[in-house]
Each structure stands twice: as C-alpha cells, then as structure tokens.
Amino acid sequence: MIKDILRLAAILLVICGIAAACVGTAYEQTQPLIDERKAAAVEAGYKQVLPTAGQLSDEAASGKHIVAVKRSQADGQTNGYIYTVAPDGYAGKITIMLGIEYPSARISGVKILQQNETPGLGAKCTEPAFIEQFTGKDLSQKLAVSKNAAQPQEVQAITASTITSKAVVTGINAARKHYQEHFGKPTGKGA
Template sequence: MSKDILRLAAILLVVCGIAAACVGTAHDQTAPLIEARRADAVRAGYKQVLPSAGQLTDEQAAGKRIVAVKRSESAGQTNGYIYTVDPDGYSGKVVIMLGIEHPSARISGVKILQQHETPGLGAKCTEPAFIDQFLGKDLSQELIVSKNAVKPQEIQAITASTITSKAVVKGINAARRHYQEHFGISLTAAGKGV
C-alpha cells in the first residue's frame, strides 16, 4: 500500500514538473508578443484620442492620477497633448487615455485602456454612449457628473454606476488641471478664464 502511494506521488511530481516547465516556456515565448501587442494598442490609442497627432514627445507627468503626458507636434507647432490617467474606480484603477487639442483646449477623444469595473454596470464606461459625451468638451471649466446632463460641462452618469462615472470624470479633470497649469496659456489668453 505505501509503495503504491510513493509511486503515485512520484508520478504526480513528475507530471507537475513537466506541466510547470511547459507553462514557464509558454510564458517566456508569449511575453514579448503580448508586450508588442500592448504597445501597438497604445500607439493606435494615440491616433484615436488625438487624430491630428504628429511627432510625440514625453512631457513631465507630475500630479496625482497623471501617469503619462505626450506632446504632439505637427509642422513645428504643438497641436495637442495626450494624457494617460488612472483614477480609482469601484473595483480598482480605471486607466484612461485622453486627447486635448491645442490651443483650443477641447477634448478630441477618450479611450478606456483598462478597467475592472462590474460587468453590465461600471464596465459600460467603455461604451460609446458614455465616452462620446466627452468629445469636443471645452476644458475651461471642470466637468461634472450629473443624472440628467443638460449643461455643457455636465456628463450623464452611467445608470447605477455613479462611482465609475465620477472616477472617469475625476481622471479627466486631473488632466485638465495639469494641462492648464503647464500648457494652457491659451485659456487665459482667449479670455475664457480658468
């Protein structure tokens, strides 16, 4: 009886070792491909949130919730900025990419890069019905979450998911503040105020 148990344990140990080696090899083989696809998705996201994006350079990403800032230049002129922000949602970080046209200070696009929100509720933050509300918004004033958005600076909350809605708006407002502090000379120059 004890010999059978030892024999079965040895077989199980060999099978587990082979399986672990296969998983490790598969991970090593696929990790560069996964990273390359992730980088391609980010580059595609740049064009999605700022269609006029030209040559991109990194800017200092200082501030709470600001992960990265890229400056876009076309024909020797700055034509926009791309922000990546990561506010806290209901179930973790919501990673958002946002394009801001320069010097008009209007939102040219928003893309949710990563979220772990509740399916059917907060996960709706990736849907056009929610995302498209941000397009063309003037960033001279903070955006506000509302149940019935009627004013230009209001964003209609996702039904039964106010926390996620507020998280996305909070992240975009963080990018707005950073933009105004570092690049938004045009806001005051145009007489819009801050």
C-alpha cells in the first residue's frame, strides 16, 4: 500500500515538473510579444488622447495618482501634455491616460488603459458615452461628478457606479493639479 502511494506521488511529481517547465517556456516565449503589444497600445493611446502630439519627452511625475507625464512638442513649441494616472476604483487601480492641450489647458482626450471594475457597472467607464464627456473640459476648475450634470465642470456619473466615476474624476483632477503647479496655471476660479 505504501509503495503504491509513493509510486503515485512520484508520478504526480514528474507530471507537475513537466507541466511547470511547459508553462515557464510558454511564458518566456510570449512575454516579449506581450510587451511589444502593450507598448504599441500605449503609443496609439498618445495619439488618441492628444491628436496633435509631436515629439514626446518625459517630465517629472510627482503627486498622488500620477504615474507618468509626457511633454509634446511640435515645431519646437510645447503643444500639450499627456498624463497617465492611476486612482483607486471599486475593484483596484484604474489606469487612465489623458491629453491636455497647451496653453489652453483643455482636455483633448481620455482613454482608460486598464481597469478591473464590475462588468456591466463600473466597467462602463471605458464606453464612449462616459469618456467623451471629458473632451474639451477646461481645467481652470476642478471637475466634479454629478447624477444630473448641468454645469460645465460636472461629469455625468455612470448609473449605479459612482465609485468608479469618482475615481476617474479624481485621477483627472490629480493631473489637473500637477499641470497647474508645473506647467502653467489656467485662469479662472477653483484652481
């Protein structure tokens, strides 16, 4: 009886070792392709959030939720900034990319790069109906979430998902604050 258990355990150990080696090999073979595709998606995101993006250079990223800041230059002049922010949503970090036109301090576009929000609820943060609300918003004042957005600085909340809506706005407001402190303060109140 003990011999049978040891024999079965040895067979199982060999099978697990082979399976682990196969998984490790598959990971090593596919990881460069995955990294390449992620980089290509980020590059495409730059043009999506700042259509006038020219040559990009890294800027100092500091502050809560700020992951990265890129300066865009066209014809030797700064024409915008691209922020990557990661505020806390309902189910973890929401990674957001947004473009800010310079010197107008208006949002030129927003893209959700990664989120783990509840399907059918918070995951609607990636839908155009929600994302397109941000385009053209003036960053001279903080943005706010509202159930019935009527003011220019208000954003319509996703129904039954105010935590996600507030998280996206929190990330954008973090970028707004960093932009004002480092690249120019837009005029207006609420700064």
